Amino acid sequence: MTxxxxxxxxxxxxxxxxxISGDASLTIAQKIFTPLTCENVSQMKxxxxxxxxxxxxxxxxxxxxxxxxxxxxPHSYTGEDVCEISCHGGVFVTKKVLRxxxxxxxxxxxxxxxxxxxxxxxxxxxxxxxxxMDTISAQGEFALAxxxxxxxxxxxxxxxxxxDALVGELASLAAWVDYPDDDIPAVTDEGLSAAxxxxxxALERLLSDHDSGMILKRxxxxxxxxxxxxxxxxxxxxxxxxERSIVTDIxxxxxxxxxxxxxxxxxxxxxxxxxxxxxxxxxxxAIGVELAKxxxxxxxxxxxxxxxxxxxxxxxxxxLEMLRSSGKRVIIILNKADLDExxxxxxxxxxxxxxxSVSARSEDCRDKLVQELEKLFPTGTFDPDSTIFANxxxxxxxxxAYEHILAANEALSSGExxxxxxxxxxxxxxxxxxxxxxxxxxxxxxxxxxxxxVGK
Ligand code: GDP
Numbered sequence: 001m002t003x004x005x006x007x008x009x010x011x012x013x014x015x016x017x018x019x020i021s022g023d024a025s026l027t028i029a030q031k032i033f034t035p036l037t038c039e040n041v042s043q044m045k046x047x048x049x050x051x052x053x054x055x056x057x058x059x060x061x062x063x064x065x066x067x068x069x070x071x072x073x074p075h076s077y078t079g080e081d082v083c084e085i086s087c088h089g090g091v092f093v094t095k096k097v098l099r100x101x102x103x104x105x106x107x108x109x110x111x112x113x114x115x116x117x118x119x120x121x122x123x124x125x126x127x128x129x130x131x132x133m134d135t136i137s138a139q140g141e142f143a144l145a146x147x148x149x150x151x152x153x154x155x156x157x158x159x160x161x162x163x164d165a166l167v168g169e170l171a172s173l174a175a176w177v178d179y180p181d182d183d184i185p186a187v188t189d190e191g192l193s194a195a196x197x198x199x200x201x202a203l204e205r206l207l208s209d210h211d212s213g214m215i216l217k218r219x220x221x222x223x224x225x226x227x228x229x230x231x232x233x234x235x236x237x238x239x240x241x242x243e244r245s246i247v248t249d250i251x252x253x254x255x256x257x258x259x260x261x262x263x264x265x266x267x268x269x270x271x272x273x274x275x276x277x278x279x280x281x282x283x284x285x286a287i288g289v290e291l292a293k294x295x296x297x298x299x300x301x302x303x304x305x306x307x308x309x310x311x312x313x314x315x316x317x318x319x320l321e322m323l324r325s326s327g328k329r330v331i332i333i334l335n336k337a338d339l340d341e342x343x344x345x346x347x348x349x350x351x352x353x354x355x356x357s358v359s360a361r362s363e364d365c366r367d368k369l370v371q372e373l374e375k376l377f378p379t380g381t382f383d384p385d386s387t388i389f390a391n392x393x394x395x396x397x398x399x400x401a402y403e404h405i406l407a408a409n410e411a412l413s414s415g416e417x418x419x420x421x422x423x424x425x426x427x428x429x430x431x432x433x434x435x436x437x438x439x440x441x442x443x444x445x446x447x448x449x450x451x452x453x454v455g456k
Contacts, residue, residue: 002028003109004101006094007455013089018097019455020085021078021114024105026070029083031057032100033068041083046072054087054097063100064093078114079121112452116445119437125156126437126448130390133452139261140268143217146388155387156436159398162202163432166405166425169195173422189412192421196409199428203402206387210395213388215377219261219268223295225323226305227315231335235305235360236271239264239369265370267377269301296322301376302330303369308357309339312348324351331372335360393448397435404428 002022008015020028030041035050044050049069053062066087076082087097102108110116112133119129127150134147149155169192176187224232239262262269296302304323306316323330331354334344338359349355354372358365389395408424433439440448 002106003113004028004098004106005109005113005455006098007084007114008089008094010091010094012091015086016089016094016097018085018087018094018101019109019114020083020101020106021076021080021109021117022106023081025081025083028101028104028106029068029070029085031104032097033066033085035068041068041070044068044070046070046075054085054100056100057104063096064088066097074121074123077123078117079123080117109454110449111454112449112456115452115456116449119445119449125153126440126445127155127159127390127394127435128153129437130394130448131155132456134390136453136456140217140263146213146217147390149387150390155389155394158202158206158387159432159436162199162401163429163436165195165199166429166432170422170425170429173418173425177418187418193409193412196405196412196425200402200405200409203398203405206389207395207398207402210388212377216266216268217388219270220301220373220377221299222269222271222301222303223299224271224303224305225296225319226307226333227313227319230305230307231360232305235303235333235335235365236260236262238360238363238365239269239271264366265373267370267373293322296326296328299328302326302328303333304330305333305335305360306344307336308334308344309336309341311343312345316348320348329376330354331356331369331376333358333360338362393444394435397431401428401431401435404431 002020002024004018004020007017007019026042026044033041033050033052033054035041035044035052037050037052038044038048041050047070049067051067052065054064054066055062064087066085069084069086071077071082071084073079073081085097085101087093115124115129115132118124119126124132131147131150135144135151138144138147169187172185172187173192175184224236226232240260241262260271262271302323304319306312330352332349332352334342334355334357336359337357338361342357354376356365356368356372358368389398404424404427408421408428411421411424430439434441434444437445437448
């Protein structure tokens with residue numbers, strides 16, 4: 001089946017691209033595109049383009065002029081014959097060209113269908129395909145570099161080398177058990193255990209690289225909390241570098257949770273300025289407080305702000321209580337240091353590892369914060385060239401494979417039969433095959449590509 005879709009965003013712009021993929025691509029393009037720079041479409045070689053007129057064959061009317069690019073199977077993104085028509089970037093004209101493709105033999109592509117075809121035709125592994133969406137959604141340098149590495153096949157290679165080691169052990173076990181009379185080297189418990197250790201370590205390394213990579217790549221989900229008027233909005237504005245929240249002297253003005261990301265040193269903080277943690281006195285404020293509480297639950301890091309020029313209030317104490325029981329990473333920020341008045345009791349913050357005294361109005365607050373972040377989230381051990389998983393599906397498979405490997409090693413050392421050990425090793429190998437898509441079920445593949453955008 002030949003499919004088509006608009007591959008550019010459907011909004012007014014300079015150019016739109018309509019992509020067609022499948023056996024009939026060139027025939028369809030031939031019907032609606034009259035090249036002016038070469039004889040006709042069917043004679044165009046792969047990797048060539050032609051300028052020409054897009055025409056409706058029913059009426060003979062010109063719809064637009066544009067450029068047709070031809071890719072011949074298997075040397076295309078999908079591995080099939082592909083034609084891409086670039087036309088003027090108006091919404092109506094783009095839809096009209098798409099309609100021409102549909103009227104002349106193409107079907108509408110599903111979400112991610114082009115990449116799915118690339119996967120099914122062996123052009124990409126599933127991990128590489130998933131990285132395509134990561135490249136599209138990358139918001140920063142590190143996210144892009146990491147997506148490019150995965151798209152280039154680095155994650156696939158690392159997973160494949162663990163899988164190959166496991167499959168190698170399975171083959172030796174099978175040969176040794178099935179052909180006892182042949183001259184096949186014995187599989188020793190020590191040898192097998194060492195191989196399992198090394199496979200387990202490789203996966204453990206991937207999973208831990210992933211955790212630190214996520215901090216660099218996506219940022220740290222951060223909640224700024226504190227009762228009204230302690231300086232949360234001021235702090236947030238300083239971190240973001242511009243006036244975002246409305247800063248006022250009236251307590252309780254920050255009512256909505258505002259989400260923004262601030263780059264501080266090597267870290268990206270995904271910030272939310274929440275309503276003050278306080279007993280809600282009206283409905284609007286109540287929504288804000290509820291959201292703030294939820295935000296603490298969701299956050300990885302909490303910046304808890306206190307006003308050191310005022311005494312510790314009951315609300316402050318309630319907040320401290322909430323923070324102590326949250327088990328989260330907390331930086332206590334004693335704000336308004338410029339007022340030179342510290343009315344907070346010294347022992348109020350006992351038990352919190354990270355505490356800074358700052359003025360949210362001054363820039364050196366940033367430097368102090370970076371120092372605390374480095375303590376709480378050390379990234380020094382993280383190699384920025386290493387790869388990270390694209391999504392929960394991949395992490396899930398890697399974790400399960402890791403657990404099966406640990407279980408296999410345990411079974412081996414507790415003297416269980418080699419059959420039992422073999423079952424666990426194959427379960428681990430199967431998880432890795434599902435991760436890379438080599439043995440993924442149709443349902444898994446469909447689920448992966450349903451998260452793509454149309455036209456990709
Ligand atoms: P929020 O309700 O916690 O978001 O507090 P705001 O950021 O709106 O700040 C409340 C008041 O405290 C405003 O008048 C700010 O200008 C003031 N403020 C914030 N940070 C500082 C600081 O470091 N020093 C001084 N002197 N005033 C501050």
